[in-house]
Structure formats: C-alpha cells, structure tokens
Amino acid sequence: MALDPRALQRFLTVCREGSIGGAARRLHVTQPAVSATILQLEETLGTTLFTRSRTGITLTHTGVALRRRARALETLLMKAEREVELLRADAVGPLVIGGTPGALVSLVPRAVSTIKVLYPSFELQVVERPDDELSEMLRSGQIELAIVTTGAVAASERLMEETLLRDPFSLIVGRANAHLPSKITLSKLGDARWVLPYVAGAFRRQVEALFVSTNTPLPSNVIRCDSLLTTKAIVRDTDYVTILPRDVVASDLSMGALREIPIRGSMSRYVGVRMLEDEELSPFANVFLETLRGLRSVGKLTAAK
Numbered sequence: 001m002a003l004d005p006r007a008l009q010r011f012l013t014v015c016r017e018g019s020i021g022g023a024a025r026r027l028h029v030t031q032p033a034v035s036a037t038i039l040q041l042e043e044t045l046g047t048t049l050f051t052r053s054r055t056g057i058t059l060t061h062t063g064v065a066l067r068r069r070a071r072a073l074e075t076l077l078m079k080a081e082r083e084v085e086l087l088r089a090d091a092v093g094p095l096v097i098g099g100t101p102g103a104l105v106s107l108v109p110r111a112v113s114t115i116k117v118l119y120p121s122f123e124l125q126v127v128e129r130p131d132d133e134l135s136e137m138l139r140s141g142q143i144e145l146a147i148v149t150t151g152a153v154a155a156s157e158r159l160m161e162e163t164l165l166r167d168p169f170s171l172i173v174g175r176a177n178a179h180l181p182s183k184i185t186l187s188k189l190g191d192a193r194w195v196l197p198y199v200a201g202a203f204r205r206q207v208e209a210l211f212v213s214t215n216t217p218l219p220s221n222v223i224r225c226d227s228l229l230t231t232k233a234i235v236r237d238t239d240y241v242t243i244l245p246r247d248v249v250a251s252d253l254s255m256g257a258l259r260e261i262p263i264r265g266s267m268s269r270y271v272g273v274r275m276l277e278d279e280e281l282s283p284f285a286n287v288f289l290e291t292l293r294g295l296r297s298v299g300k301l302t303a304a305k
Helices: 005-017 020-027 031-045 061-088 101-118 131-140 202-213 228-237 246-255 283-297
Strands: 050-053 056-059 092-099 122-128 145-149 159-173 194-196 222-224 241-245 259-262 268-276
Touching: 005 020, 005 031, 005 061, 020 031, 056 061, 061 092, 061 122, 061 131, 092 101, 092 131, 092 283, 101 122, 101 145, 101 159, 101 228, 101 241, 101 246, 101 268, 101 283, 131 145, 131 159, 131 268, 145 202, 145 283, 159 202, 159 228, 159 246, 159 283, 194 228, 228 241, 228 246, 241 246, 241 268, 246 259, 268 283
Parallel strands: 092 122, 092 145, 194 222, 194 241
Antiparallel strands: 050 056, 145 268, 159 241, 159 259, 159 268
C-alpha cells in the first residue's frame, strides 16, 4: 500500500481549513476534486478519516494519527529542500530546536559559541514552548531536539532524554534586598514578595517541591510569570525575589545586576536533551548534540550526577 504524498497534502489542507470546501478554495481546485482525493485515500487505508456534519468535519482517531504523519512529511520535505539550498551556499542546516526558557539559556549559547568556529555559516531556529508542547513537536517532526528540564516527568512514548547539566536552585534578589544574608532558609522569607512560574510545567513543580521539602508554606504574595526576562527585571528593580537555577542568571550575577543567595536544603534542576528514540537525526542535529556532550566533557557544564 503506497500513499500519494499529494493526497496527504490535500488531506492536511482539509484538516487546517476545517472543511472540504475551504480546502478546495485554498488549493484553487474544485470541491469534487478534493472529495475524490479524500475518498481514494480512505479506500487505500481501509478506514474513515472524517465524520461529516452540517457544521464541518471532525477527525476520527485514525484521521488524527494520519494528520500527525502528514505534518511530519510536510516538514521533512521542506527541510530537505532547504538543506540542499544551504549546501549549495556552503552552509549547514536547517536545524529547528525547541526548549523551555531556562533550559535554552543554560545550554544553547554555549553550543552556538563552539559550533560557529566549526561552521561559520549555519541555519538554526530556536523556539520556546511549554514542556508538553515540545514533546508533541518532536513527534510531529517540527523540531529535532528539545532542551528541557530532565527527569521531571514520566517517560513518554517514543521519546528519550539525556541529562547534560546539573544546576542548583538559588534565591535571586536585587539591590533592594541587599540586607538579606549570604545564605538563607525559605522559612525566613514569610513576608517576602515573590515572582514564581505560572504554567504548571516541570519548572513550577520543582520550585514548589523545594518549598515542600523544606516544610515551608507556598507564598501567598506572588506574581505568576513565565517570562524569564520579565522575572529578572522585576527582581532587579523591586524588592521582589525569585527562585531560579544559578546558571540561568549567570550573566546578570557577573554584572552585579542580581545577587544569588544559596538556599539551605535546596536541590538542583537537571537540564538536557529530549529526542525521538526511533528516528535518525539530521547531520546538523547530530553536530549540535555532540557539541553539547563535548561541553560537558571539557568541564564547561556542571556535570550531571
């Protein structure tokens, strides 16, 4: 059974437009032509892809699965075309990676610093997404690597993780909190104003686990914020405090814009790479991954235990 890639493209357009008619208009073909393509695709697969109603179409379970593969095929073809274009220009890529904000800050700049020496011209796209979206983007082929907090969620279907960095959590404060000591326990911060993560992802779970592990109630005076830049700016310019991995704010600490205070009884977060376990990486993705591993081996990362 061989599927026609052009049929899959029409199927994907129907999914995006939400109707046969909408797909026909988008593709500049007749509605019967699109209907015939979908019918032939269903006959080839021996299953129904849509349920149809007056309000439009709804994907069946089989349709949802095929949509994921159709998206992956579309991405693959686009990457193949772009890769050839780059090779003709003596460049490498393209590579699309995703990650959560703090994890990306910890690893990507160091990798780029090394890669640019080996490959003066390359194409890299970096996208920030919540942890659960990154896993789906890996499965659909939208990204090849995800830079994430590792070990924070249960193993997921078809995905594997490799830990590269251990980074301890610290209390991060600005000049307005110059009076705070050089080491502190969370229980001594009952009256503090906090900036803490909002999205219920791995980072928020780890921060809240730190309060639980030190028998400290979760703060009530809190700004919930998932923007790393905004969090740092609020802490820098006000008396609010936050908890971040030290490596995430290393540049701010070196410039004196923020101060790190070790937390008694604190824990570390672990950062690394999530990828598909049954898919071969593109050449440039392999370069990127090996570069990250190389940073760890030469001591530019705090080794993960």
